[in-house]
Amino acid sequence: MLINVPETVVADALRGMAAAHPELVVDVENRVVVRRDAPVAGKVALLSGGGSGHEPLHGGFVGPGMLDAACPGEVFTSPVPDQMVRAAAAVDSGRGVLFVVKNYTGDVLNFRMAAELAEDEGVQVATVLVDDDVAVTDSTFTAGRRGTGATLFVEKIAGAAAEEGMPLERVEALARQVVAGSRSFGVALSACSTPAKGGPTFELPDGQLELGVGIHGEPGRERRGMMTSREIAEVALEAVLEDLPPRLPVLVLVNGAGATPLLELYGFAAEVHRVLDERRVPVARTLVGNYVTSLDMAGCSVTLCQADEELLRLWDAPVQTAGLRWGR
């Protein structure tokens, strides 16, 4: 691994973010990443966070049009309430803060406690829980479904709504609409290795894949011998579309787990489009890349988000972050 020692991996990465991104305020000691112009007057703030190892999520999504702050925990470990309370205080303009929380037990508890503490300090907080992964219910770190790729859609769309000056209840409602209309399914072609463990966190023999894997390598639905890109697209989309047949055009995220080459991801994107065409699901936009990763896991996931005209407009709105950037 390209590290110094396991104990400093997160702090080292935050020092690097501070060096590379003068448009962010990175508090390395307290582990909070904030957009430099926060609090933005008259704007609802968006705050997220979670275990490290999923970069660019969430720190890479801090900036105009997306998050106001992110709180990174240790690798695959929830951040603590102190981080969130500190971040909320730093970004609240008086119009309230939306917490975007992936559905893992630790994150849910810690963000809940942080919401109470922040409210004691006079910050109005709303929370949206992201639980888009159709693969399994109740998993290693989760009661209910896991939160994965839809987090990007929530942060982007709610972030654009907040940037336009919408009030907290409207930003929250849009975030809930994204969650309700989004579904994901992931596949691992190799296990991931954490710095603390220094090797794979689970066993996945060469030539096998884990269908429905979680973003921490949690078990999925089934282990199988190698499949083609085309077969994987069929299985993943079958699971997603069975759970929520779309009634609207979809935003598509073809996401890499971290170690799968972009060359392969684009080939997979072609198969995803082919399956959606066959099933007559209209595609509004497609994003291909490593956005919600699992360290050095090889694999991919697909997320669909049903988008009405407003969601599509908010998706297309400008965003200026390290990990996602378009428009002005």
Add this chain to the structure above:
Amino acid sequence: MLINVPETVVADALRGMAAAHPELVVDVENRVVVRRDAPVAGKVALLSGGGSGHEPLHGGFVGPGMLDAACPGEVFTSPVPDQMVRAAAAVDSGRGVLFVVKNYTGDVLNFRMAAELAEDEGVQVATVLVDDDVAVTDSTFTAGRRGTGATLFVEKIAGAAAEEGMPLERVEALARQVVAGSRSFGVALSACSTPAKGGPTFELPDGQLELGVGIHGEPGRERRGMMTSREIAEVALEAVLEDLPPRLPVLVLVNGAGATPLLELYGFAAEVHRVLDERRVPVARTLVGNYVTSLDMAGCSVTLCQADEELLRLWDAPVQTAGLRWGR
């Protein structure tokens, strides 16, 4: 691997690019990626290409402010002159085409032949050769130094110059200035696997690293036991700065080889900044991410580019491509 069969990997990826990027014209059969509004009246065109497996280089850098066209070859194999001639004809507005060529024997020969053929058809062609890798001279596929990370600086800066309407000779001169002022050094922590081979292309035992590796896994200067991120930054920058002590502020590319997590790359970026601070090398801008990759290789490289005011202005100019995007 996330593929169908090795034979269709490049075509599959191009189908995916076409599906995800309506702003590009992707000719899957002839393997040419062109910006949709080409030829742009009054603008010098930029054309590049090379073996596939280094994505987002080059197809991901096609768009306003960077390349007008890219020609992908098979994995780690030069594209052929027919592709380049076809692409040149598609993008030439009458003001000429600059070929950006990484210094590998196959690429050099094929682009040279393409330049002659294109000129026979009345297209004015200039060529800039990128050879920034200080690690070795003469390597598996190369006479002289290999072309690596500086390619991104050349394509971005010359692309911005072309977008501003500068004439071919000025765009070419700026590209040469970037090459003259750029140096790179790369390190592999694991070998990469090509689809055709179905496994690693070279042997690198666990716990060993290859200092000075090429972007196709070509041998470097030395193989060593594992080093810290800090030690790797020191060795890489020592090699770069010894070869060309900077007299200007530098643009820094902290590049991932493909399978190294962004979390680790940012930690490495912190060490790169630390070394540059110690050596009093002023940093103008830093870009961190997987931009010039080697399929699923774990590792990283550092590229420095000395930037005067004009180069810095052109670096900051807007760019709208799949892989690099900022400004308007």
